[in-house]
Amino acid sequence: MRPAGVGGVDDARTGGAGGVSGEGGGGDRALRAHVMVARPSGFTLDVALTVPPGTVTALLGPNGAGKTTLLRALAGLLPIDAGQISIAGRVVDDPAAGVLVPARHRAVGMVFQDYLLFPHLSALDNVAFGPRSRGASRAASRQEARRWLERFGLAELAGRRPGALSGGQAQRVALARALAGEPRLLLLDEPLAALDAATRLAVRAGLRRHLTDFAGPSVLVTHDPVEAMVLADDVVIIESGRVVQQGPPAEVARRPRTSYVARLVGLNLYRGEARAGTVHLPDGGAIAIADTAVAGPVLAALRPSAVVVGLTEPHGSARNTLVGTVTGMEPLGGRVRLAIEASAPVLADVTAAAVAELRLTPGMTVWASFKATDVDTYPDVSAPPAGADPATTAPAGPTG
């Protein structure tokens, strides 16, 4: 997590942003939003979000979760039905108070999913479009655009039309265009989705650098967990229009709260009731855990690499042994991830050599074992949205 109000910021961009005083740790320049949108289809979005200046918040979630809707509401392309959005201390959308600032007056920079560079304008004029629209003279806006292109290492491409740019170059031009307007909020909608895997890595590194340089709050929409982990200081997971988990990337990766997040970060997740060193699962299974003190509704996370797979019943120290059927095999890096259907479904990572030696194939009966100390349990504090997770038990009580 970077400190708010990062040093080494180009003052050309901070100039003019109101409320630069130190009060509240620069909180005046934060994005504060409570976005409620109801769609005719019955879909509702209800998300509260605070993004401090100089930090990046990633919105992560499955398709149709409402991430892009939220981003469009922040940009001013979609009025909210209830709630409030304030950018840098200025309320830009508040239906109750009758306030709605249109997109062009919000000082928001947005990078669109497929960049939407104007096809008939050169890279230079694309970047100059913002300053020009905000009243700078043609010469001044071009000069400003040239500075941004230089900063992004794109100076020699200034005269090119978007059609003549590579995906990575177009992405950088789009980012330069969004930043050239000196925005107080930067929004990025799947900024790397249009790139092939090879360029994505390089562009991602560059994007991270530029996001670090940006002094205002940034909101990034993605469905790629790695992208969120690499680029963001905070991750907000949205499912079906609601926040299901929120926190620093490392925390989210370690302690997922829904099966969707667990799948994203590649962990086994069990939701159940802890009693005397055992987590009782709603459908009858039980998992032994090391901590005998924990009680009540808990989540239990287990790394697939901690699971040992064998063809016979193991007689070791592992206190959890499950017998089940291999239902799926998926190569993953140098390993193979097995999906095992047992009293508690388990994902297990084994080496390719082990697969060959045990002659594992889907449909085989295997034993999966893991140590109680490898199971990380934590209280199930959040009540996930109804129907989002079939393994839901009663929501947890108050926690410390």
Next chain:
Amino acid sequence: MTSRDRLPVAVPAGEPAALAGEPPVAPARRRGRRSARAGRTPPVVAAAGLVAAAFLLLPLAGLVIRAPWRELPTLLAQPVARDALRLSLVSATLATLLCLLAGVPLAWLLARGSVPGRSLLRALVTVPLVLPPVVGGVALLLAFGRRGIVGRYLDAWFGISLPFTTAGVVVAEAFVAMPFLVVAVEGALRSADQRYEEAAATLGASRWVTFRRVTLPMIAPSLAAGAVLCWARALGEFGATITFAGSFPGTTQTMPLAVYLALESDPDAAVALALVLLAVAVAVLALLRDRWLRPGGATL
């Protein structure tokens, strides 16, 4: 093609040349097959098609062959011809400008506006496309004539009278030609990706700046095509013009009217003027070649 299932080897769909009972053949051979198939056009169809083509092209050929090529400069330099030529160019251009000024907003309204009964309005504004031009002329007289429902006030309040004036010619031409522009521009506006306009909005552009710097350049090809069609239609206008504006040499006698009237008095001059109109038509077709003659290209 008879039966795909008898093929010994699976053939991707959409490979018409692979014939039944044959293994896939080399590309060169396949092409030969295709042209062989093309040569199997039923003779009746071929004959009827050629007759139709001849029917369309012979009159034009006749015009070109019969044209008094040697006297052409002299004929076109005659005052009547020159006046008609000048008047036609001026009035068609003015009508096109009028169509652009009024037609683009109308197209925007039809494509993007939230007016009630939009689809009905869309249908109605294209009526002049299919309306007999003479009927259009009569309708214009009833609306803008000295005693028309609008014209009487124009006359009484401003002393403006449109019928039988050059302004009347422009109005008649615009009435007939505007749908061409509106339909072309409306289609372009509807298919243009509006997310570019959203991108412009996030960059601080007002709606007017967005329209001028983003929307307009994106619909420019359709706009140009619509304007060219519009101009060509205005240039060739006959029925509505003669009904609404009459045929006074120098003020309302446009080229088509001059051609018609000269046919009795001076046939050579008529042919010369007709030749000019034909040349314009061919030029328009050449300009729009990419749009019209390309398969799958925009219609209109």
